[in-house]
Amino acid sequence: MTGSGDAVGNRAVSALFRVFGGPGRRWVADGFERTTFRAMHAGERLLLGWLVSLTVFAAVSEWLVRWTGPWIGWLLVLPVGLVALNLLAFFVPGKKVAVQWWSWLLLLTAWAWWRKDAGNHTAWFAWLWLGIFALNAVAHLILLLGMTLRISGWPGMVWRLSLFFGLHVIAFVDHWFWGWTWALLGGMSISVIYCLAVLRPRCQWLGPVTDFREGRPPLITIDDGPCPDETPVLLDLLDRHGRRAVFFLIGDKVRAHPELAREIVRRGHEVGNHTMTHPQATFWCAGPWRTRREILECQKVIAETTGVTPRLFRAPVGHRNLFTHPVTAELGMEVMAWSRRGFDAVDKDVSKVLEKILPVGRGDIVLMHEGTGIAAEVLGGVVE
Ligand SMILES: [Zn+2]
Known part of the structure; x- marks a missing residue:
C-alpha cells in the first residue's frame, strides 16, 4: 500500500x-x-x-x-x-x-x-x-499492536525484541496449564508466523511495505548494482526510451565502482539502499546491531559517493527482519517491494523471465537485477 x-x-x-x-x-x-x-x-x-x-x-x-x-x-x-x-x-x-x-x-x-x-x-x-x-x-x-510496531530507532528495536521473547515465554509458561504439547504448538506457531512475515517480500505484518503505487506510472527497479558490465548498457537503454528507474545499490559495490553510482544519479535516476553487503541468506534472521549496520553503512556510502541520500530501502531478496522497520523509520525511508518479477537472477531464459513480468500496468513496481548477464535484454523487453 x-x-x-x-x-x-x-x-x-x-x-x-x-x-x-x-x-x-x-x-x-x-x-x-x-x-x-x-x-x-x-x-x-x-x-x-x-x-x-x-x-x-x-x-x-x-x-x-x-x-x-x-x-x-x-x-x-x-x-x-x-x-x-x-x-x-x-x-x-x-x-x-x-x-x-x-x-x-x-x-x-x-x-x-x-x-x-x-x-x-x-x-x-x-x-x-x-x-x-x-x-x-x-x-x-491487532491495531494496538500495529501502533506499537511504529516506534522507530532503538526504542522500537528493544520493544520488538521484548515482544518476540515475551511471546515465547508465554508459550513456554503454557506447559504448566495445558501441558507440553500446547506449549510446543504455541512456540512453533510464533516461528511459523514470523517466517511468513519475513520471507514473503510483500507481507506488511512487520511494518509498511510499498508493493504497488495506485494510479502512478509503472516503476522499474533494478537491484544489486552497480555492475561495470551492465550498468552503462542499462543507462543507455533507459536514456533511449526516455525512462527513469530506481537503482537499488549495494554499498560494497558502490565503494568498488563509485563512478558508476555517480553516473546513475547524473543521468537522473533514483538510487535506493540495498544494504552494505547484501547478506541474502542471513538478513532475515540478522540481529538489531547487524541490521542497523547494514542499512546505515550503505546509506553513508551512497550519500558520500553520489551526494544523494536514498529515501527508498529494499531488503536483500525482499526478506526484512524484526528490526528493519525501526531503522528505516528512523532514517525516514520507505521500504519497497514489488508487484511484478521474473526471477531473472535464477532463470537465464529471457522469454520466460519476460513472460512472468509482463504485462506491466499502472501502479506496478517491476523488479529486475543487474549482474545477471541478461539484464539488458530483460530491460529492453520491459520498456518496450
Ligand atoms: Zn538483491
Missing part, C-alpha cells in the same frame, strides 16, 4: 473491517456516504443494513410466536419487525457512522449475551453477533 489512499480518504469505520476488510485501495465510498458520512466499508454497510434488520426480525418473531402462537405470530413478523426496527433506529444514538456502529454493536452484543441459550433461531443470530464482537475485539488488539 502506498498509504496515500484516494481523494475521499476512505477508511473502514470499525477496527473489524480495517483489519479484516482487505487492502485499503479496494474500499470505495458511494456518493451518499461522501456527503453524509466519512466513509464506510462495503461489509459494514452489509452488517448495519442487513444483518441488524434480520436480527431484529428474528428477535421479534421469537417474541410474537411465543405470545400469539405460530400462525398469527409469523404473519405479524413483517409489520411488527418494521415498526421495531424504526423505533430502534430512532433511539439508537449517533449521527456519525462510527457512533452508529458502536451503538448497534454494543446493543446487539448485550442482546446476544442474553439470548445465546434461547435454543431456537434467535440463538443462531446471537452467536453470530458474539462472533462479530469477538473479531472486533481481536481487530482492536
Whole structure:
C-alpha cells in the first residue's frame, strides 16, 4: 500500500473491517456516504443494513410466536419487525457512522449475551453477533499492536525484541496449564508466523511495505548494482526510451565502482539502499546491531559517493527482519517491494523471465537485477 489512499480518504469505520476488510485501495465510498458520512466499508454497510434488520426480525418473531402462537405470530413478523426496527433506529444514538456502529454493536452484543441459550433461531443470530464482537475485539488488539510496531530507532528495536521473547515465554509458561504439547504448538506457531512475515517480500505484518503505487506510472527497479558490465548498457537503454528507474545499490559495490553510482544519479535516476553487503541468506534472521549496520553503512556510502541520500530501502531478496522497520523509520525511508518479477537472477531464459513480468500496468513496481548477464535484454523487453 502506498498509504496515500484516494481523494475521499476512505477508511473502514470499525477496527473489524480495517483489519479484516482487505487492502485499503479496494474500499470505495458511494456518493451518499461522501456527503453524509466519512466513509464506510462495503461489509459494514452489509452488517448495519442487513444483518441488524434480520436480527431484529428474528428477535421479534421469537417474541410474537411465543405470545400469539405460530400462525398469527409469523404473519405479524413483517409489520411488527418494521415498526421495531424504526423505533430502534430512532433511539439508537449517533449521527456519525462510527457512533452508529458502536451503538448497534454494543446493543446487539448485550442482546446476544442474553439470548445465546434461547435454543431456537434467535440463538443462531446471537452467536453470530458474539462472533462479530469477538473479531472486533481481536481487530482492536491487532491495531494496538500495529501502533506499537511504529516506534522507530532503538526504542522500537528493544520493544520488538521484548515482544518476540515475551511471546515465547508465554508459550513456554503454557506447559504448566495445558501441558507440553500446547506449549510446543504455541512456540512453533510464533516461528511459523514470523517466517511468513519475513520471507514473503510483500507481507506488511512487520511494518509498511510499498508493493504497488495506485494510479502512478509503472516503476522499474533494478537491484544489486552497480555492475561495470551492465550498468552503462542499462543507462543507455533507459536514456533511449526516455525512462527513469530506481537503482537499488549495494554499498560494497558502490565503494568498488563509485563512478558508476555517480553516473546513475547524473543521468537522473533514483538510487535506493540495498544494504552494505547484501547478506541474502542471513538478513532475515540478522540481529538489531547487524541490521542497523547494514542499512546505515550503505546509506553513508551512497550519500558520500553520489551526494544523494536514498529515501527508498529494499531488503536483500525482499526478506526484512524484526528490526528493519525501526531503522528505516528512523532514517525516514520507505521500504519497497514489488508487484511484478521474473526471477531473472535464477532463470537465464529471457522469454520466460519476460513472460512472468509482463504485462506491466499502472501502479506496478517491476523488479529486475543487474549482474545477471541478461539484464539488458530483460530491460529492453520491459520498456518496450
Ligand atoms: Zn538483491
